[in-house]
Structures are given as structure tokens and as C-alpha cells.
Amino acid sequence: MAKVQVARVKLQLPGGQATGGPPVGPAIAPHGINLGEFVSRFNERTRNLEGIIVSVVVNVYQNRTFDIVIKSSPASVLLKQAAGIAKGAGLSRRETVGKVTKKQLEEIASAKMKDLGARSLNAAVRMIEGTAKSMGIEVEEGA
16 A cells, blocks of 8 residues: 655754754654654764754654655755855845855855756756855856
8 A cells, every 4th residue: 555645844953953842843843753863863864964954844644654854955055054154134135244166156056956946057056056145155267
């Protein structure tokens, strides 16, 4: 008999550091899956990404089993790391909080390519560039 999916939970968690508390517990527990098992499986699979925020999709099935899909880090997290800033600008059109190069945008886009809906690397770079601009990060042409 095929598994029947009853829920899909999307989270952003630090790799290798999930705990049973918020935001994991309140998101996962209502679906009746074993919270301790989720935390141990997630931490084991993301041990090499220690402390880096990753996107996670948890598919919950009718028989209370689940699977975990680990996706790449959000573009905003990768852009903040590349620019060396703690957070984006409050007024992105008027305030600049950091700078990244086109080469850094290409690296981020290629890392996120499988999770983006872009048809080409150039389109993915433009998506990431838009995110950078909305965060108040200036894009430099130099390498």
C-alpha cells in the first residue's frame, strides 16, 4: 500500500543543532511523529553543516512515519555571509549595508541552482542579485 502524505512542514534550522524546543517542537509535534527521532535524524544528516541555517521539508505520512528533505541555505543567509554582515538594511533602497561581487553571486547561484526555479545560471544570478538589492547589499562588477 502506498504511503499517504498528510502534512508537509517547512522549517529553517541550524545544521546539526536542532532541539525539541521551538521552532521544531510546535511545528512537528501536532502531526504525531516522534520528536526525538526527528531531531536525531536531522542532526546526523546535517552534522557537516554545523551552525549554518538550512531549509528543511518534513513530509509526514498517515502511518506517522516521515522523511526529511534537506535543501540549501536560504539566499539571504548566503548573501549575509558573503557580505560579512549580520542583517540586511531596514530601508533597502536608501541604505547600503554591504557589498558583494558578481563572482560571489555566481557562486551562491550555482550552490542554490537545484533549489531555484531558474532555467540557466544567468537567470539564477539575476534572482540572487534581486535578493541582494532588496537586502540593501550593493553588487560590484569587479571580481
